[in-house]
Amino acid sequence: MQDDGEDARLTAWVRGRVQGVGFRWWTRARALELGLAGWARNMEDGRVEVVAQGSRQSCVKLLELLRGCDTPGRVDGVVERWSEPRGSLGGFVER
Structure with a gap:
């Protein structure tokens, strides 16, 4: 596991009524509030x-x-994967 001060890449798959x-x-x-880049x-x-x-x-x-109770819709579960940061991501976008 990485230290809190290091950068990381989180990939999360959220299931439920989320579309x-x-x-x-x-x-x-x-x-964006947290200063993260991605999509x-x-x-x-x-x-x-x-x-x-x-970070x-x-x-x-x-x-x-994402796992909290304040999300739009309904989250039934979140699967996460952690990895090293890669590439240069700019901003956070909806795809």
Whole structure:
């Protein structure tokens, strides 16, 4: 595991009623508040994929928010994968 001061890349797959309810927009707003770069995109199977890169501490906070009760729609579960940051991401976009 990485230290809190290091950068990380979080990939999270969010399942539930998360498409068509403003979930990607909400995720983008939270990620930008946390200073993260990346994207949120709808997947064909109904999940939303979130890729966020920045400080590990901010990525952990975003993951907590994704699992929280204040999201639009309904989150039934979140699967996460951590990796080293790669590439140069600019901003946070909805795909």
